[in-house]
Amino acid sequence: xxxxxxxxxxxxxxxxxxxxxxxxxxxxxxxxxxxxxxxxxxxxxxxxxxxxxxxxxxxxxxxxxxxxxxxxxxxxxxxxxxxxxxxxxxxxxxxxxxxxxxxxxxxxxxxx
Amino acid sequence: xxxxxxxxxxxxxxxxxxxxxxxxxxxxxxxxxxxxxxxxxxxxxxxxxxxxxxxxxxxxxxxxxxxxxxxxxxxxxxxxxxxxxxxxxxxxxxxxxxxxxxxxxxxxxxxxxxxx
Numbered sequence: 001x002x003x004x005x006x007x008x009x010x011x012x013x014x015x016x017x018x019x020x021x022x023x024x025x026x027x028x029x030x031x032x033x034x035x036x037x038x039x040x041x042x043x044x045x046x047x048x049x050x051x052x053x054x055x056x057x058x059x060x061x062x063x064x065x066x067x068x069x070x071x072x073x074x075x076x077x078x079x080x081x082x083x084x085x086x087x088x089x090x091x092x093x094x095x096x097x098x099x100x101x102x103x104x105x106x107x108x109x110x111x112x
Numbered sequence: 113x114x115x116x117x118x119x120x121x122x123x124x125x126x127x128x129x130x131x132x133x134x135x136x137x138x139x140x141x142x143x144x145x146x147x148x149x150x151x152x153x154x155x156x157x158x159x160x161x162x163x164x165x166x167x168x169x170x171x172x173x174x175x176x177x178x179x180x181x182x183x184x185x186x187x188x189x190x191x192x193x194x195x196x197x198x199x200x201x202x203x204x205x206x207x208x209x210x211x212x213x214x215x216x217x218x219x220x221x222x223x224x225x226x227x228x
Contacts, residue, residue, distance in 0.1 A: 004154060032212070043116070043202050043219030044155075089154070098210055099171070100217070102154030 003027045004103035006090050012109045017080055021106045023073040023090030031098075035064050035075045036089040038105065044089055047075070080110045114138055116220035118203050124226045125193045133188040133223050135203030143209045144186035145170075145217065146178060148199040155202065161186055162209040193227045200224050 004025045013019050025033070032051050036044035048057040048064040050073075056065045061078045077084055087105040094101065119134045137144065142163045147155040157170030161180040175197060177189045186205075190197060204217040 034216070041221070043204070043221055045219070046216050049216065091154075099157065102156070104152055104154050 003101045004090055004092050006088075006103040006106050008106060009104070010107040010109070012111060013080055015080060015082055015110050015112050018076065018078050019080060019108065021075045021077075021088050021090075021108070023075070023103055025071050025073070025090070025092045025101070025103075027092040027094055027101050028071070029095040031093045031095045033064075033066055033073050034091045034093070034100075035062070035073075036091060038087040038089055040086070047088075077108075080108075082110050082112060084108060085110045116203055116205055116218055118201075118220040118223050120223060121221070122224050124228065125190075126228050127194060129193050129227075130189065130191050131193065131225075132190075133201055133203075133225075134185070135187065135220060136185045137203075137205040137218070138184065139205060139207075139218065140183070141205040141207050141218075142183070143206045144180065145204040145206075146176070146186070146188045147202045147204065148172065148197075149202060149222070150199050158188065158201075160209070190225075193225075195227045198225060198227045 007022045034049045035047045038044040048059050050057045050066045063076045066073045087107050089105040090103040092101045116137045145160040146158040149155045156172045159178040161167045164183045167178050179187045201223045203220040206217045
């Protein structure tokens, strides 16, 4: 079973709407949790990073939250744009060996 | 700065053929990584090099070899390709191995490999 599970697998929204993507993880202990954006045919690019003691981190219209007690994180996208169409990947770094565990991603499509 | 570059972008191989995927970074990073990305799965670490002159196995090393040629370059070799190695391969680099808030991995554009 994957140690990082993301939902939904895919999502379609209209331009200008908000959306929230979910990440549940079992990695423990962990040192930080990142959200990456991956455009089609490109490598992932970091959006946010939170340590285990942080609850929220923003990057423009992207806001990530972390609840270390329930082992859940979310990425909220405000006022979506066509350029937000991409896969969003949740990544948890293991505390003991620095290995990163990647979720399978949520494929977001923003339609005009 | 080009960041992390990978060649080739696409490759088709027949079962049993060999090939080397090339990766280079111009950020003077110490650590470099090779991942594979398969549909419905997260990226998985194949091998990494924490610093020049060292290499270590990751989560899925079987069927692969790597060479840290110098600080800039890290290559991945498939000695005898198998259909199970059909995947998208990403190279990444970071200033150091420890993944902290101030140290992130930068990814290349990927190589799409198909093994028939």
